[in-house]
Amino acid sequence: MFAVLRAARKSLGKLALCLSFVALAACDPGAMQMGGGPAISRGGPVPVALLVPYESTQGGDVALATSLENAARMAIADLDGAQIDLRVYPTGGQAERASSAASQAVADGAKVILGPVYGGSAKLAGLAAGRAGVNVLSFSNNPDVAGGNVFILGPTFDNTANRLVSYARANGKSRIMVVNGQAAAEQAGAEAIRGAIARQGATLAGQQSFELSQQGVVSAIQPIASTARSSGADAIFFTSGNDGAMPLLAQMLPENGIRSPNPQYIGLQRWNIPPSALSLPGLQDSWFAIPDQQLAASFSSRYTARYGSQPHALAGLAYDGIAAIGALASEGNTGTLSAQALTRRNGFVGVNGVFRLMSDGTNERALSVATIQNNQVIEIDPAPRAFGGFGF
Numbered sequence: 424m425f426a427v428l429r430a431a432r433k434s435l436g437k438l439a440l441c442l443s444f445v446a447l448a449a450c451d452p453g454a455m456q457m458g459g460g461p462a463i464s465r466g467g468p469v470p471v472a473l474l475v476p477y478e479s480t481q482g483g484d485v486a487l488a489t490s491l492e493n494a495a496r497m498a499i500a501d502l503d504g505a506q507i508d509l510r511v512y513p514t515g516g517q518a519e520r521a522s523s524a525a526s527q528a529v530a531d532g533a534k535v536i537l538g539p540v541y542g543g544s545a546k547l548a549g550l551a552a553g554r555a556g557v558n559v560l561s562f563s564n565n566p567d568v569a570g571g572n573v574f575i576l577g578p579t580f581d582n583t584a585n586r587l588v589s590y591a592r593a594n595g596k597s598r599i600m601v602v603n604g605q606a607a608a609e610q611a612g613a614e615a616i617r618g619a620i621a622r623q624g625a626t627l628a629g630q631q632s633f634e635l636s637q638q639g640v641v642s643a644i645q646p647i648a649s650t651a652r653s654s655g656a657d658a659i660f661f662t663s664g665n666d667g668a669m670p671l672l673a674q675m676l677p678e679n680g681i682r683s684p685n686p687q688y689i690g691l692q693r694w695n696i697p698p699s700a701l702s703l704p705g706l707q708d709s710w711f712a713i714p715d716q717q718l719a720a721s722f723s724s725r726y727t728a729r730y731g732s733q734p735h736a737l738a739g740l741a742y743d744g745i746a747a748i749g750a751l752a753s754e755g756n757t758g759t760l761s762a763q764a765l766t767r768r769n770g771f772v773g774v775n776g777v778f779r780l781m782s783d784g785t786n787e788r789a790l791s792v793a794t795i796q797n798n799q800v801i802e803i804d805p806a807p808r809a810f811g812g813f814g815f
Contacts, residue, residue, distance in 0.1 A: 460558055460761035461534045468506035469752045469760075471745070472528030474538035474548060479516030487540065488513070490735035491562065495537065497729060498745035504753035507745060514539050522547035529555040535760050536560065537744040540737070542568040549573035558762060560744045560780075562737055569784025574765060576740040576778075578788050580615035580691060583712045584660075586790045587689050588619040590710070590804055591658050596687045598628040600656035602647055604635035604668055612662035612691045629654035633668070640671045647672075648679040656686050664692035665700040673705025684708045694795065701798045712790040714775030715806045722774035743773040747780075769810060776806045 463469050473495055475488035492511055499507045510531060512524035521544035525536055529551070535558050539548055542565035549559045553572045561568070564577025591599065599620055603613035613630070620627050629650040633643035651659060659681070663669040669690070676682070682705065690711035694700060722742070726734040750771055751759035762782075770779025776789035792804035 460764070461556055463534050463752065463760060468508040469748065470508045470510065470532045470534050471748060472525070472531070472533035472536045472538075473509055473511045473741070474514050474521055474524050474528070474536060474544075475511065476516035476540055477511070477513035479514075481516050484516045484540075487735050487737060490738040491538070491540075491741040493730050494726065494734060494738040494741040495745050497726060498742040498749070502745070502749040502753070505749040507749060507752070509745075514544055516541065516544075518543040518547045521545070522551045524548070525551035525557075525559070528552075529557055533557060535748055537741065537748070538562055545573055545575070558760060558765060560747070560765075562740045562744075566783075566785050571784065572762070574780045574784045575786060576743055577737075577786075578790075579785055580612045581618065581785070582787055583691055583790065584612075584615040584619035585622065586712050587660070587691075587710060587792065588616070588623045588625055590792045591687065591689060592623050592625045596658040596689075597625045598654070598656050599625050599658045599660050599689070600629040600631070600651055600654060600686070601627065601660050601662075602631050602633075602672070603662040605632050605639075606635045609635070609662040609667075616660045616662070616691065628656035635668065637671065640668050641675070644672075644675045644679055648676060648681045651681050651686055658687040658689055660689040660691065662691045664690075665694060665696060665703075669694065669706075670700070670703060673703050673709075677705045695793065695800045701795055701800065706795050707798075708794060708796065710792055710794055710803075713793045713800070713802070715789065715791055716800075716802060718773075719775050739774045743771070743778065746773060747771045777809060779810060 473492060475491045476484035477488045479485060495509060499509060510528065510533065512528055514521040514524050521539040525548035528536055536548060536552050537560050539545055540562045542563040545559060545561035545563045546568040549572055552559050557572065559573045561573060561575050562577055563575045564579055565575065566579055569575045588599065601613050601616050603609040617627060631643060631647045631650050633639045661669060661672065663672060688709035690709060693713055694706050694709055694711045695713065700706060722739055723734055726738065747765065751764050766780050766782050770777055778786055778788040780786050789806040791802050791806040793800050793802050
């Protein structure tokens with residue numbers, strides 16, 4: 424226990440947002456009404472601006488920028504029937520520079536902007552680009568900055584919560600308790616879970632929150648266990664990740680008689696990250712959502728072979744964006760970068776499966792449901808391969 428406590432002491436207070444990635448493009452052959460985007464030349468290369476945090480002083484930003492650019496160029500090389508003129512603009516990881524970069528990109532003739540990474544930067548870039556009618560495909564997963572001409576490519580809490588609550592209800596786990604840390608990201612996650620419970624016709628059995636600290640988790644164990652028992656919850660949906668409170672929760676709750684699968688542990692975050700978490704006894708038989716692992720492994724392998732290193736967790740989002748742009752551009756329609764075209768019903772196929780952009784600027788992504796058994800990740804419900812299938 425003391426080793427877990429030491430690890431928790433170092434990591435509590437951080438919330439990882441696990442992001443999926445995607446590749447190759449796809450397809451709704453039906454006619455679409457155009458508008459809300461700049462015209463592109465038939466048969467010519469499409470000018471695409473890539474806004475990434477080169478020149479940032481924040482640790483890891485430059486490596487992230489490199490990985491995003493690499494993935495975008497990899498996607499361009501894979502395109503069939505479309506040409507992309509990729510122009511890279513550094514943002515320094517700053518919202519004001521992202522706005523300036525977006526303005527410069529539009530002045531340089533960009534027909535669509537891919538990036539930036541951070542939500543605040545995406546919002547300002549969207550304002551700058553919107554004056555010219557240019558759409559922004561940001562790598563953010565913050566739904567608060569989505570809308571208008573800004574689309575977010577990062578997976579959202581709502582999407583993950585919907586998938587998992589739907590699966591839980593279909594498998595006899597309909598009385599769901601929500602447990603979250605008292606931090607903005609985890610509170611947003613809890614709100615997404617409550618919304619999914621209502622949409623999917625499940626029952627909110629109870630709620631417990633805790634101060635995001637070691638002592639806060641320890642103090643919350645008894646109230647969480649008591650609520651789980653008194654409410655008749657058959658599932659507990661946690662917002663915490665393994666770089667935050669989850670290792671401690673997964674140790675102390677079983678010690679107090681609350682162990683998955685009775686009630687069933689469900690995670691809003693990917694509990695297979697880091698790999699060492701697979702050996703945590705309390706996470707055995709838990710449920711969480713992951714991208715299509717076969718497709719993800721293929722993308723990672725191809726990226727590593729091409730660039731000699733593993734892709735960043737966000738790299739696939741850049742591939743996705745180019746894949747979507749290329750799929751639309753290959754149709755040869757001058758209006759294919761409009762909002763209507765970007766939000767095509769059938770979406771696109773990415774390196775982790777199908778995804779589509781929604782009219783409110785958010786997105787929907789296909790996810791598998793996985794569990795941990797004998798310290799290994801087991802896919803128990805595969806990701807749908809098309810929209811309208813089971814899981815959507």
